[in-house]
Amino acid sequence: MVGTPAAATPSSKIQRTLAGTPGGPKIREEKIRVTVRMRPLNRKEQAMYDLIAWDCLDEHSIVFKNPNQERPAIPYTFDRVFAPACSTQKVYDEGAKDVALSALSGINATIFAYGQTSSGKTFTMKGITENAIRDIYECIKNTPERDFVLRISALEIYNETVIDLLNRESGPLRLLDDPEKGTIVEKLNEEVAKDGHHLRHLIGICEAHRQVGETTLNDKSSRSHQIIRLTVESFLRESADRVKSYIASLNFVDLAGSERVSQANTCGTRLKEGSHINRSLLTLASVIRKLSCGKHGHVPYRDSKLTRILQSSLGGNARTAIICTISPALSHVEQTRNTLSFATSAKEVVNTARVNMVVSEKARVRELQKEVARLEEELRNPEMSAHACLRSLLAEKELKIQQMEKDIEDMRRQRDDAQSQLDLERRANKVQKGSSDYGPSSQVVRCLSFAEENDSAIDKHTPQRREVVGRQAMLKSLLASPDPSILVDEIQKLEHRQLQLCEDANRALEVLHKDFATHKIGNEETAETMSKVLSEIKDLVAASSTAEEIMNADKANLVEKITQLKNQGNTIASLERKLENVQISIDKLVSAFGTEDTPESNKQHRRKKILPFSLNNSPHMQHIIRAPCSPLSSSRKVTEHEIENRVPQNNITSCGSDTFAKLHKDTPRKDDESCDSILSREGSPASRQSKSVNVKKIQKMFKNAAEENIRSFRVYVTELKELVAKLHYQKQLLVCQVLELEANKSVTEEMDTVDRSPLSWRILFEQQRKQIIMLWHLCHISLVHRTQFYLLLRGDPTDQVYVEVELRRLTWLEQHLAELGNASPALLGDEPAGSVLASIKALRQEREYLAKRVNCKLTLEEREMLYAKWEVPPIGKQRRLQLVNKLWTDPYNMHHIQESAEIVAKLIDFCVSDENSKDMFALNFASPYNRKTWAGWNFISNLLNL
Numbered sequence: 001m002v003g004t005p006a007a008a009t010p011s012s013k014i015q016r017t018l019a020g021t022p023g024g025p026k027i028r029e030e031k032i033r034v035t036v037r038m039r040p041l042n043r044k045e046q047a048m049y050d051l052i053a054w055d056c057l058d059e060h061s062i063v064f065k066n067p068n069q070e071r072p073a074i075p076y077t078f079d080r081v082f083a084p085a086c087s088t089q090k091v092y093d094e095g096a097k098d099v100a101l102s103a104l105s106g107i108n109a110t111i112f113a114y115g116q117t118s119s120g121k122t123f124t125m126k127g128i129t130e131n132a133i134r135d136i137y138e139c140i141k142n143t144p145e146r147d148f149v150l151r152i153s154a155l156e157i158y159n160e161t162v163i164d165l166l167n168r169e170s171g172p173l174r175l176l177d178d179p180e181k182g183t184i185v186e187k188l189n190e191e192v193a194k195d196g197h198h199l200r201h202l203i204g205i206c207e208a209h210r211q212v213g214e215t216t217l218n219d220k221s222s223r224s225h226q227i228i229r230l231t232v233e234s235f236l237r238e239s240a241d242r243v244k245s246y247i248a249s250l251n252f253v254d255l256a257g258s259e260r261v262s263q264a265n266t267c268g269t270r271l272k273e274g275s276h277i278n279r280s281l282l283t284l285a286s287v288i289r290k291l292s293c294g295k296h297g298h299v300p301y302r303d304s305k306l307t308r309i310l311q312s313s314l315g316g317n318a319r320t321a322i323i324c325t326i327s328p329a330l331s332h333v334e335q336t337r338n339t340l341s342f343a344t345s346a347k348e349v350v351n352t353a354r355v356n357m358v359v360s361e362k363a364r365v366r367e368l369q370k371e372v373a374r375l376e377e378e379l380r381n382p383e384m385s386a387h388a389c390l391r392s393l394l395a396e397k398e399l400k401i402q403q404m405e406k407d408i409e410d411m412r413r414q415r416d417d418a419q420s421q422l423d424l425e426r427r428a429n430k431v432q433k434g435s436s437d438y439g440p441s442s443q444v445v446r447c448l449s450f451a452e453e454n455d456s457a458i459d460k461h462t463p464q465r466r467e468v469v470g471r472q473a474m475l476k477s478l479l480a481s482p483d484p485s486i487l488v489d490e491i492q493k494l495e496h497r498q499l500q501l502c503e504d505a506n507r508a509l510e511v512l513h514k515d516f517a518t519h520k521i522g523n524e525e526t527a528e529t530m531s532k533v534l535s536e537i538k539d540l541v542a543a544s545s546t547a548e549e550i551m552n553a554d555k556a557n558l559v560e561k562i563t564q565l566k567n568q569g570n571t572i573a574s575l576e577r578k579l580e581n582v583q584i585s586i587d588k589l590v591s592a593f594g595t596e597d598t599p600e601s602n603k604q605h606r607r608k609k610i611l612p613f614s615l616n617n618s619p620h621m622q623h624i625i626r627a628p629c630s631p632l633s634s635s636r637k638v639t640e641h642e643i644e645n646r647v648p649q650n651n652i653t654s655c656g657s658d659t660f661a662k663l664h665k666d667t668p669r670k671d672d673e674s675c676d677s678i679l680s681r682e683g684s685p686a687s688r689q690s691k692s693v694n695v696k697k698i699q700k701m702f703k704n705a706a707e708e709n710i711r712s713f714r715v716y717v718t719e720l721k722e723l724v725a726k727l728h729y730q731k732q733l734l735v736c737q738v739l740e741l742e743a744n745k746s747v748t749e750e751m752d753t754v755d756r757s758p759l760s761w762r763i764l765f766e767q768q769r770k771q772i773i774m775l776w777h778l779c780h781i782s783l784v785h786r787t788q789f790y791l792l793l794r795g796d797p798t799d800q801v802y803v804e805v806e807l808r809r810l811t812w813l814e815q816h817l818a819e820l821g822n823a824s825p826a827l828l829g830d831e832p833a834g835s836v837l838a839s840i841k842a843l844r845q846e847r848e849y850l851a852k853r854v855n856c857k858l859t860l861e862e863r864e865m866l867y868a869k870w871e872v873p874p875i876g877k878q879r880r881l882q883l884v885n886k887l888w889t890d891p892y893n894m895h896h897i898q899e900s901a902e903i904v905a906k907l908i909d910f911c912v913s914d915e916n917s918k919d920m921f922a923l924n925f926a927s928p929y930n931r932k933t934w935a936g937w938n939f940i941s942n943l944l945n946l
């Protein structure tokens with residue numbers, strides 16, 4: 001009975017293009033490639049005058065020839081349909097080649113033939129295998145950048161027993177489940193194929209070992225399923241210290257053919273074989289059917305050894321091609337229809353093939369060894385990794401220092417030159433008696449010029465003589481211009497300018513000092529007030545029976561004080577603004593001395609950038625303090641004397657001084673003309689040039705000295721700024737605390753009525769203390785403070801206020817740091833900036849200070865015990881610092897905290913006594929310590945010993 005296909009696939013559905021994978025080409029989903037090969041009628045069929053029942057419509061369709069012509073049959077469509085005349089080469093090229101060659105690029109591949117007995121499976125698979133081997137070796141030859149290794153293993157499943165075809169004697173093999181590789185055949189022999197010939201030879205052995213038997217339908221019927229597995233491993237030759245390799249298996253599967261007992265006429269052994277074959281093929285068909293409906297539900301891979309072994313090729317990590325072989329004979333039409341039905345299901349199965357890339361064990365071991373070495377090194381020296389980047393910074397700094405040292409050396413040399421010149425001048429003055437007070441006269445210069453000739457009486461070979469000659473030679477070059485009075489003029493001019501700067505700076509400082517003193521007093525008063533407030537509140541807490549009127553009065557008092565404090569905040573803001581202005585003035589002054597684009601000025605510029613409180617882009621530029629006589633004052637008039645004293649130059653950029661050049665740049669002035677006129681009044685161009693060179697040298701010298709002065713002034717102002725910032729911060733804390741204390745009062749009142757049991761306070765205290773410890777850690781609070789607080793406050797009910805205040809203060813500080821963009825710096829590990837950096841630096845200095853006290857405060861025995869306990873290596877540098885660096889580092893470990901506090905207490909001679917009252921934590925805002933006052937300007941002439 002011949003029918004139409006139950007589930008024919010329309011051609012449109014057979015889009016066999018690969019489904020793209022979003023991850024890229026390494027993993028892809030792909031349907032199984034299904035082709036159908038129809039063999040010619042064999043001799044037996046021809047002898048029986050069997051009819052050809054199937055018609056290949058085109059390369060993709062095959063249709064049953066309906067002899068009755070009653071209704072047209074629906075064609076079956078596949079990736080490719082090969083008519084009887086098609087060669088195996090063509091079947092390979094169009095049905096299996098690209099799948100087979102995938103193995104070379106690390107993708108598993110399986111090609112198998114499915115069909116009824118005698119349909120041509122073995123015939124086809126032989127040809128496919130042969131062609132694949134040929135192409136594989138061809139590809140290997142054309143891929144010289146990789147090394148390939150081919151290994152072969154082969155098995156047959158005969159009556160559900162797995163046999164090694166390369167080593168039949170090994171007996172039945174077991175299947176094992178590997179979590180990574182899937183099902184593996186235990187003890188399956190694997191041979192390395194030396195070359196194509198060797199591989200073919202090994203395949204020949206497998207074929208020879210395979211179970212073959214004679215049946216009615218096939219003289220040489222395969223009685224088992226055969227799987228020849230080629231494992232292709234390719235190594236990319238060593239590159240970048242990694243050895244990458246692709247590994248993939250290529251399975252050639254020649255299934256046994258399904259057979260009908262009635263047709264095959266089998267009995268006994270063949271019958272038994274046939275039933276095993278049919279059963280396993282049935283399982284394969286049901287696996288395919290399940291997979292074709294999507295991978296939902298249970299897929300019965302484990303129902304047969306065949307499907308277990310082929311599991312990864314069926315819906316798994318492999319590209320798969322199935323060649324379904326059919327007989328064209330009308331006598332086998334039912335079997336053929338079954339095969340086509342199987343093929344139809346198979347083409348819906350989707351595999352997910354991926355490239356199997358592995359890193360060689362050797363390379364992996366090498367990498368792991370490196371990693372282990374690195375980690376060991378880090379363990380040995382935990383600070384090293386953090387110091388690695390610091391080291392490069394240090395190297396950079398050292399380079400800068402070297403450059404600066406070189407500059408200093410140059411300056412010294414210049415100063416010596418000037419000194420020598422002056423000495424000579426003085427000597428000349430003595431000789432001349434009555435010469436001008438202002439530096440060497442033309443006679444002196446002449447004296448200097450002829451010194452060499454006149455010194456013939458002195459022994460030229462004595463060391464003193466050699467020194468004098470050397471100095472004179474230098475002076476000669478320096479004083480190539482004949483008029484040294486210009487130098488004296490220049491010195492006077494610069495000193496005059498310096499005096500003006502000095503006046504400006506002193507005036508600015510005066511204002512600063514006044515404001516600062518006022519503010520400091522205000523702050524101290526505030527602290528005093530706060531102490532009073534605190535004690536009042538404490539009294540209130542203690543005496544909860546205070547009359548309501550008094551409470552109200554206190555409340556009013558507090559509000560008043562808060563307002564007062566807030567007002568003081570404005571004073572700080574104004575003081576800060578003034579400081580900013582001073583900073584800007586200084587920047588201006590410095591830049592006025594550095595108009596030339598020299599490496600020196602570049603360095604200055606860079607340094608300016610990293611200075612704290614740099615206000616280059618400050619919006620307060622309009623508030624620059626300008627003294628009436630300041631060079632920056634727009635109202636200031638340039639005196640005739642200044643114009644006259646200008647050094648004649650041939651270069652407009654150095655007209656006057658650098659400062660004036662800058663001024664000219666900022667505000668164009670008519671003085672440019674005067675400069676030109678002076679230029680025209682001077683001597684010849686040659687003399688002008690040499691004078692200009694000398695004057696420039698001296699100017700550079702003075703400029704350096706002046707810059708040094710300004711730098712020290714800048715540092716001083718920066719320190720003042722820091723102090724103001726601290727005061728500002730303290731002020732905010734005070735306000736915060738007042739608010740908090742006020743709030744606490746009402747809470748305390750409530751608590752009085754609700755719950756004041758010692759147990760609940762104890763629990764609350766423990767919780768709050770842990771919070772405080774964590775906040776200390778996050779905010780880099782002083783270890784001494786932590787220790788004192790920790791040891792003094794042990795959970796007494798009277799500690800409540802102190803704990804609350806400390807907690808509030810730290811919470812505010814932590815939030816403040818977070819607002820600055822430095823949230824939890826200790827945890828984030830980012831490079832801290834600004835105030836966080838200052839805290840970290842202070843903490844580091846404190847640790848260094850404590851480390852220095854280890855030897856004098858602890859006995860040798862105690863030290864050694866602590867080193868052992870805190871795991872400080874017995875041999876190593878700075879063991880004391882190592883120990884101290886470990887203290888107060890684990891905020892979660894209360895045992896660690898307790899021990900840290902005890903050690904620090906010992907180091908600072910702190911003990912819990914009446915002297916060390918808890919009151920120190922209430923409002924212990926230490927006033928900023930008195931810094932040394934500014935030393936004032938250092939006159940340039942002093943530097944030059946003039």
Ligand SMILES: Nc1ncnc2c1ncn2[C@@H]1O[C@H](COP(=O)(O)OP(=O)(O)OP(=O)(O)O)[C@@H](O)[C@H]1O
Nearest residue numbers: 039116117118119120121122123218221222256257
């Ligand atoms: N395409 C073909 N062209 C010519 N002869 C073929 C073709 N396919 C198969 N044959 C011949 O048909 C016979 C049976 O083929 P083969 O043994 O390959 O079938 P089979 O499907 O492997 O059978 P079994 O399942 O019983 O092992 C062989 O003699 C083979 O040479």
